[in-house]
Amino acid sequence: MHHTVFPILSGKALVELAEPAAPSSDARTLHGFSIRYFDDTKQRWVMTQYWPNPNSPGVAFLDQLVGPQVSPTRIELFSYDISRSTVKKSALRRYAFVDIDGDRFGWRSAKRMEDEKNWTPSLAMDFKKTGPVPPLPAAGDPLPGFDRGKLCEGDAYRSFHALEGRWTGTVEDTKGRAAVRLTAGQMLDGCALALTLAAKDRPHVFIALGYSARLKRWVALALDDRHGTSHQYWLSETGGAGAVFYKAPHARISSPTKSWWGGIKNAAEDAGERLVVETLNENSVSFVRERRDGSSWRPSVRYAFTRQKNANK
Numbered sequence: 001m002h003h004t005v006f007p008i009l010s011g012k013a014l015v016e017l018a019e020p021a022a023p024s025s026d027a028r029t030l031h032g033f034s035i036r037y038f039d040d041t042k043q044r045w046v047m048t049q050y051w052p053n054p055n056s057p058g059v060a061f062l063d064q065l066v067g068p069q070v071s072p073t074r075i076e077l078f079s080y081d082i083s084r085s086t087v088k089k090s091a092l093r094r095y096a097f098v099d100i101d102g103d104r105f106g107w108r109s110a111k112r113m114e115d116e117k118n119w120t121p122s123l124a125m126d127f128k129k130t131g132p133v134p135p136l137p138a139a140g141d142p143l144p145g146f147d148r149g150k151l152c153e154g155d156a157y158r159s160f161h162a163l164e165g166r167w168t169g170t171v172e173d174t175k176g177r178a179a180v181r182l183t184a185g186q187m188l189d190g191c192a193l194a195l196t197l198a199a200k201d202r203p204h205v206f207i208a209l210g211y212s213a214r215l216k217r218w219v220a221l222a223l224d225d226r227h228g229t230s231h232q233y234w235l236s237e238t239g240g241a242g243a244v245f246y247k248a249p250h251a252r253i254s255s256p257t258k259s260w261w262g263g264i265k266n267a268a269e270d271a272g273e274r275l276v277v278e279t280l281n282e283n284s285v286s287f288v289r290e291r292r293d294g295s296s297w298r299p300s301v302r303y304a305f306t307r308q309k310n311a312n313k
Contacts, residue, residue, distance in 0.1 A: 001018055001019070001020065001021055001030055001125075002018070002019050002020070002021045003016055003017065003018050003019075003127060004016070004017045004019075004134060004144040004145070005017075005133075006133055006134065007133070008035075008206050009204060009206055009223065009224065009225035010204075010225050012037055012223075012225055012227075013035055013036060013037035013206070013223060014035070014036045014037070015033070015034070015035050015194075015206075016032075016033070016034045016035075016036070017032070017033055017143060017144050017145050017187065017188075018030060018031060018032035018033075018051075018145070019031055019144065019145035019189075030053075031051070031052060031053070031145055031151055031188050031189055031191070032049065032050070032051040032188075033049060033050045033051075033061075033187060033188055033192070033208065034047055034048065034049035034050075035047070035048055035049075035206075035208070035221070035223065035231075037223065037231075038069075039066075039230060040227065040228050041228055041230070042066075043068075044066050044067060044068055045066065045067055045068070045069060045075050045077060046064070046065075046066050046230070046231065046253070047064065047065045047066075047077050047095070048061050048062070048063060048064045048221055048231060049061075049063050049064075049065075050063060050188065050191075050192065050208070050210060051063075052151060052152055052188055052191040052192075052210075058212060058213050058214030058215075059082070059212050059214055059215060059219075060192070060210040060211065060212040060215075060219040061192075061208050061210060061219050061220075061221040061233075062212070062215075062219055062221075062233065062251060062260070062264070063082075064079060064252070064253040064260065065077035065078060065079040065093075065095055065253070065256070066078065066079065066253055066256050067094075067256060072100070073098065073099055073100045073101065074096060074097065074098050074099075074100065075096065075097040075100070076094060076095075076096045077094070077095045077096070077097075077256075078092060078093070078094050078095075078256035078257070079092070079093055079253065079256055080092065080255075080256075080257060080258055080259045080260070081093040081111060082259065082261065084111065084113075085259070089113055089114060089115065090113070090114040090257070090259070091111065091112070091113050091114070092111065092112055092113070092114060092256075092257060093109065093110070093111045093122075094109065094110045094111070094119055095107070095108070095109050096108040096109075096110075099126075102129070103128065103129040104126070104127060104128050104129060105126075105127055106124070106125065106126045106127070107123075107124070107125045107126075107127070108121065108123070108124050108125075109121070109122045109123045109124075110122055114257070141185050142185050142186040142187065143185055143186070143187040143194055145187065145188065145189060146186055146187070146189055146190070150189070150190055151188060151189035151190055151191050152188075152189075152190055152191035152211075154211075154213075156211045156213070156218075156239060157190065157191055157192075157210070157211050158190075159211065159218065159239025159240045159243075160184075160193060160209055160218070160239060160240065160280070161186070161193070162240075162280050162281060162282060162285075163182075163184040163193060163195065163209075163280070163285065164184050164185060164186060164193065165183070165184065165307060165308070166181070166182075166183050166307070166308040167181065167182040167183070167184075167285060167305035167306065167307055167308055168180075168181055168182075168305065168306065168308050169181075169182065169285075169303060169304045169305030169306060170303070170304055171199050171202065171301065171302070171303050172301070172302045173202075173300065173301040173302075174300075175201060175202070178199050178200050178201065178202065179199065179200065180197065180198065180199035180202075180303065180305075181196075181197075181198045181199070182195065182196070182197055182285070182303075182305050183195065183196045187208075188210070191210055191211075192208060192209060192210035192211075193207075193208070193209045193210070194206070194207070194208055194209075195207040195208075195209060203224035203225055203226050203229075204224060204225045205222055205223070205224045205225075206222070206223050206224075207220055207221065207222045208220070208221040209221075211239070215235075215264060216237070217235050217236060217237055217264075218235070218236045218237075218238075218239050218243065218245070219233065219234075219235060220233070220234040220235075220236075220245055221233060222234065230252065231252065232247060232249065232252065233247070233248045233249075233251040233252060234246065234247050234248065234274075234275060235248050235251070235264065235267045235268075237268075240277070240280055241277055241278070241279060241280040241281070242276075242277060242278075243276075243277040244268075244274055244275070244276050244277075245274060245275040245276075245277075246267045246268045246271035246273075246274045247267075247271050247272065247273040247274065247275075248263055248264065248267035248270075248271065249263070250262070250263025250267075250270065251263040251264050251267065271292065272291065272292050273289065273290065273291055273292070273300075274289075274290050274292075274297065275287055275288070275289050275290070276288050276290060282307070283306060283307050284304075284305065284306050284307070285303075285304075285305040286302070286303060286304040286305065287302075287303050288301065288302045288303070289301040289302075289303075
């Protein structure tokens with residue numbers, strides 16, 4: 001396997017993209033994404049990941065783990081294992097980054113049931129650095145690991161592909177009006193999009209957007225560059241123009257042993273904020289962020305974009 005690791009949000013987080021080292025019949029199982037950052041408030045590492053393959057839990061970017069930096073060369077992350085847990089008994093998993101050095105690191109996974117004391121190893125991988133941090137693709141271009149963009153089948157995965165490319169526009173909020181840039185490029189060989197949102201005097205935001213076949217929802221994972229902020233989830237039951245993404249704070253992992261599943265089921269009913277995609281086509285994009293006000297919703301932030309001239313989709 002080949003892994004590309006690069007910093008985002010001025011070094012706040014690391015994105016890791018996995019891809020097959022060479023074409024093979026197993027290529028479908030070897031594409032993966034993870035984002036890792038250190039939560040200063042809770043003094044622990046946080047990782048979310050998405051491996052679009054037949055053996056994954058199928059929850060897109062909602063797959064999460066948390067844990068401490070045990071030593072300068074070891075990080076341990078834990079979570080409730082949604083794939084193996086049953087109604088009667090919870091399963092747990094542990095991912096460890098070991099032997100972390102300037103030119104290498106190891107990755108170890110293990111599992112156990114909640115009533116067991118010992119961890120059973122499940123996978124071990126070792127990586128060696130082959131070069132410096134690679135230059136990222138031009139904004140709006142596919143990220144490393146893109147082949148033909150056909151890893152995930154079905155129109156649902158392409159509901160937001162009109163976003164692909166570079167956009168310029170305006171944002172209107174309590175600070176006034178400002179110029180803003182939006183970029184979107186395919187990743188995970190067409191299973192998801194990576195977006196960036198940047199405006200003067202506003203937080204810069206990284207967004208991973210994909211479809212969960214298991215949940216039948218579109219999942220947006222967002223993380224900004226402000227110190228002390230955590231990742232957020234926004235969930236929509238529809239795709240494309242007209243989609244409504246409800247902010248789902250309870251979908252974010254809170255405990256290394258508790259399920260976050262319940263935070264998804266009632267996301268729309270429990271949400272205090274939502275994002276409505278008003279326009280989405282080849283030439284223009286607009287969306288509005290709204291806050292709940294009793295039984296109604298009030299706009300708080302508006303975005304409007306046009307495709308950047310001379311920027312290929």
